[in-house]
Amino acid sequence: MANDLGMKERLALGRVHMPELDATVRSRNFEEVNRGLGLEEAVREAKRCIQCKHRPCVEGCPVGVSIPEFLDALAAENLPESARILQGDNALPAVCGRVCPQETQCEAKCVRGMKGEPVAIGYLERFVADWAMANPEKLVKTQLPPATGKKVAVVGCGPAGLTAAGELARAGHGVTIFEALHDTGGVLRYGIPEFRLPKEIIDVEVSRLVAMGVEIECNVIVGKTLTLGELREEFDAVFIANGAGLPTMLNIPGENLKGVYSANEFLTRVNLMEAGRNPHAPTPIIAGRQVAVIGGGNTAMDCVRTARRLGAERAMIVYRRGEAEMPARVEEIKHAKEEGVEFVMLTAPLEIVGTDAGWVAALRCQRMELGPPDESGRRKPVAVAGSEFDLPAEVVVNAVGTRANPLLTATAPALELNRWGNIVADENGATSIPGVYAGGDMVRGGATVILAMGDGKRAAAAINSHLS
Amino acid sequence: MYEILENVILAPNLHRLTVKAPRVANARKPGQFVIVRADRGDERIPLTIGDADPAAGTITLFIQAIGASTLKIVSIPVGGALRDVAGPLGQPTHIENWGRVACVGGGVGTAVLFPLARALAEAGNQVTTIIGGRSEQYIILADELAAFSAEVLITTEDGSRGRKGFVTHALADLIADPARAPRVVLAVGPVPMMRAVAELTRPHGIETVVSLNPIMIDGTGMCGGCRVVVGGESKFACVDGPEFDGHLVDFAGLSDRLTTYRSFEERARHAATECRLAKEVANG
Numbered sequence: 001m002a003n004d005l006g007m008k009e010r011l012a013l014g015r016v017h018m019p020e021l022d023a024t025v026r027s028r029n030f031e032e033v034n035r036g037l038g039l040e041e042a043v044r045e046a047k048r049c050i051q052c053k054h055r056p057c058v059e060g061c062p063v064g065v066s067i068p069e070f071l072d073a074l075a076a077e078n079l080p081e082s083a084r085i086l087q088g089d090n091a092l093p094a095v096c097g098r099v100c101p102q103e104t105q106c107e108a109k110c111v112r113g114m115k116g117e118p119v120a121i122g123y124l125e126r127f128v129a130d131w132a133m134a135n136p137e138k139l140v141k142t143q144l145p146p147a148t149g150k151k152v153a154v155v156g157c158g159p160a161g162l163t164a165a166g167e168l169a170r171a172g173h174g175v176t177i178f179e180a181l182h183d184t185g186g187v188l189r190y191g192i193p194e195f196r197l198p199k200e201i202i203d204v205e206v207s208r209l210v211a212m213g214v215e216i217e218c219n220v221i222v223g224k225t226l227t228l229g230e231l232r233e234e235f236d237a238v239f240i241a242n243g244a245g246l247p248t249m250l251n252i253p254g255e256n257l258k259g260v261y262s263a264n265e266f267l268t269r270v271n272l273m274e275a276g277r278n279p280h281a282p283t284p285i286i287a288g289r290q291v292a293v294i295g296g297g298n299t300a301m302d303c304v305r306t307a308r309r310l311g312a313e314r315a316m317i318v319y320r321r322g323e324a325e326m327p328a329r330v331e332e333i334k335h336a337k338e339e340g341v342e343f344v345m346l347t348a349p350l351e352i353v354g355t356d357a358g359w360v361a362a363l364r365c366q367r368m369e370l371g372p373p374d375e376s377g378r379r380k381p382v383a384v385a386g387s388e389f390d391l392p393a394e395v396v397v398n399a400v401g402t403r404a405n406p407l408l409t410a411t412a413p414a415l416e417l418n419r420w421g422n423i424v425a426d427e428n429g430a431t432s433i434p435g436v437y438a439g440g441d442m443v444r445g446g447a448t449v450i451l452a453m454g455d456g457k458r459a460a461a462a463i464n465s466h467l468s
Numbered sequence: 469m470y471e472i473l474e475n476v477i478l479a480p481n482l483h484r485l486t487v488k489a490p491r492v493a494n495a496r497k498p499g500q501f502v503i504v505r506a507d508r509g510d511e512r513i514p515l516t517i518g519d520a521d522p523a524a525g526t527i528t529l530f531i532q533a534i535g536a537s538t539l540k541i542v543s544i545p546v547g548g549a550l551r552d553v554a555g556p557l558g559q560p561t562h563i564e565n566w567g568r569v570a571c572v573g574g575g576v577g578t579a580v581l582f583p584l585a586r587a588l589a590e591a592g593n594q595v596t597t598i599i600g601g602r603s604e605q606y607i608i609l610a611d612e613l614a615a616f617s618a619e620v621l622i623t624t625e626d627g628s629r630g631r632k633g634f635v636t637h638a639l640a641d642l643i644a645d646p647a648r649a650p651r652v653v654l655a656v657g658p659v660p661m662m663r664a665v666a667e668l669t670r671p672h673g674i675e676t677v678v679s680l681n682p683i684m685i686d687g688t689g690m691c692g693g694c695r696v697v698v699g700g701e702s703k704f705a706c707v708d709g710p711e712f713d714g715h716l717v718d719f720a721g722l723s724d725r726l727t728t729y730r731s732f733e734e735r736a737r738h739a740a741t742e743c744r745l746a747k748e749v750a751n752g
Binding site for chain 1: 491537551555556686688689693695696697724736
């Protein structure tokens with residue numbers, strides 16, 4: 001036991017607070033909001049872990065990180081060992097430490113949370129991962145096993161694909177990732193804003209995989225540039241993780257007015273193409289003084305906080321249920337509120353009203369009230385008659401969700417799909433075609449980075465046994 | 469990197485680039501497009517693939533340099549390279565032997581039309597090609613189109629070549645002649661031209677296909693920026709198109725959406741032109 005504190009002393013320690021950039025300052029720039037812990041704070045927080053025997057936190061982690069072990073090494077200030085454990089279990093720890101919903105996963109299971117506050121596992125994961133990034137020369141060198149001679153194609157360079165690629169490379173297989181966009185990271189780069197996940201973190205995590213021998217070919221759209229059939233001829237196994245697809249339309253009048261964006265388009269312009277945050281970026285974006293974002297998930301929060309940073313005086317979340325029903329992370333909601341985002345709750349969009357010149361002028365809405373729970377268990381919103389009103393806006397962003405992307409599956413008729421067009425895969429990612437595995441949003445239809453990573457890890461294990 | 473093997477000026481601001489892109493060349497069918505970025509940090513520009521040579525691993529792109537990004541692309545010399553070429557994207561043109569077809573091209577649209585017209589001719593159609601431009605210097609590919617067309621009709625707005633007027637004038641005469649009237653019309657060009665062609669053929673019930681080039685980013689259906697209303701339904705030009713039934717396209721909506729970034733484009737063009745001028749002045 002590396003921990004020099006007794007149980008009583010450990011239990012007496014209170015949970016650390018994440019230092020944040022001041023809300024007034026940060027709501028006008030794209031700098032990372034959470035600043036990260038210092039060594040002293042991190043070690044102290046790691047000592048709050050009581051190293052309980054049944055390790056419920058590990059069960060709460062979709063990629064099964066050996067949490068008590070990496071915390072124990074951190075508590076002993078053995079950072080190389082802590083990093084070795086963490087990176088061994090998780091291909092993208094600096095990403096997970098920033099974007100995972102720990103409060104519903106590892107930290108929700110932490111025994112310290114039953115009577116007080118759980119250990120800040122997410123903050124510590126980020127701390128150790130960032131330390132590893134800053135101190136590559138101090139890391140324990142891991143020896144790759146001899147090459148197996150087997151080749152695996154990974155479709156999509158997002159969280160699921162990167163995780164699977166890392167696991168497969170570590171098992172000695174030759175891995176090629178095919179990415180449709182011109183850059184790596186998938187949703188980590190085009191979807192998650194800089195202020196939550198700086199893009200250089202993706203670059204470093206990806207370069208770690210490349211150093212392990214993973215090849216990445218961008219600008220390849222599987223289903224268009226190459227077909228699944230061609231990949232199966234060239235590779236011994238294929239893992240499909242091509243992500244979320246087409247935006248779901250609102251199907252309300254005015255959706256094609258100038259100034260109406262899907263969340264995907266709005267975020268891709270700003271995140272991937274740097275519109276509005278790099279003065280030299282040639283890709284434009286309509287910023288808007290008043291911006292209404294429709295939806296209540298993390299994507300909606302990312303859009304509304306981005307709109308604020310692009311200069312919106314009034315940035316609003318319009319959501320048809322109440323705040324308690326919002327699927328967004330508690331931290332995102334808190335940060336958005338601190339940054340001056342308005343929450344227009346129990347409100348559903350009816351129409352986007354335009355100017356004579358075809359620009360967005362307002363979002364016509366209707367008040368809702370919560371009725372009995374629906375099939376998802378959430379209380380179903382019911383319209384209040386005669387409650388229509390207009391929210392003035394120049395930009396409306398639709399962040400209600402995405403549908404399955406048909407590009408790959410359209411050219412692979414043997415691949416079994418569900419009724420929404422998502423690929424059917426078992427708990428190991430195996431699809432209806434032997435040797436073809438799938439995971440992430442293309443299977444789940446819209447979930448989180450960490451669930452996609454869990455899929456990648458399990459599929460890699462299954463591919464590994466399939467190949468040996 | 470995708471090497472540029474040829475860069476030829478066909479008309480003012482209109483270039484033909486031959487680019488090394490073996491995977492795209494191998495998979496491409498007529499009517500599909502690629503998304504191109506000249507360099508790191510640049511815009512993603514959708515461009516129709518004019519032609520492809522799978523054996524040589526090359527594709528041909530026709531580029532009208534009208535904005536800062538397209539100006540940058542055409543200014544890359546032979547031996548230089550495009551940073552990104554992604555594709556082929558979109559649905560291929562539906563090719564069938566209808567008997568008599570008319571292929572109508574305006575400006576750079578003629579270049580997009582070229583491989584489609586050839587594919588239609590190869591499928592056994594009798595192809596009448598109508599191409600138009602502002603003046604003689606904007607008329608491109610007339611000889612190449614003549615190689616497989618039953619006839620090539622040329623119109624210019626100033627009468628400097630062929631008939632004075634618009635492509636619709638030539639098409640109206642063609643439709644009026646029972647011996648030459650087409651069963652299907654394929655139109656590629658500026659939105660007002662495609663709209664005028666669709667309005668002309670509508671009362672005659674002649675099937676009319678148009679090829680759209682709206683605002684888009686990823687080209688894989690992800691952003692939905694290229695949505696266009698077709699028959700009252702929102703369609704994504706990048707995955708459902710780029711070709712649609714011209715009688716069902718909401719051209720007014722499409723034209724209006726195309727103006728979204730006009731003020732940005734003008735600023736960028738000014739900056740690019742000033743930059744060029746500054747360079748020229750500096751170089752004497």
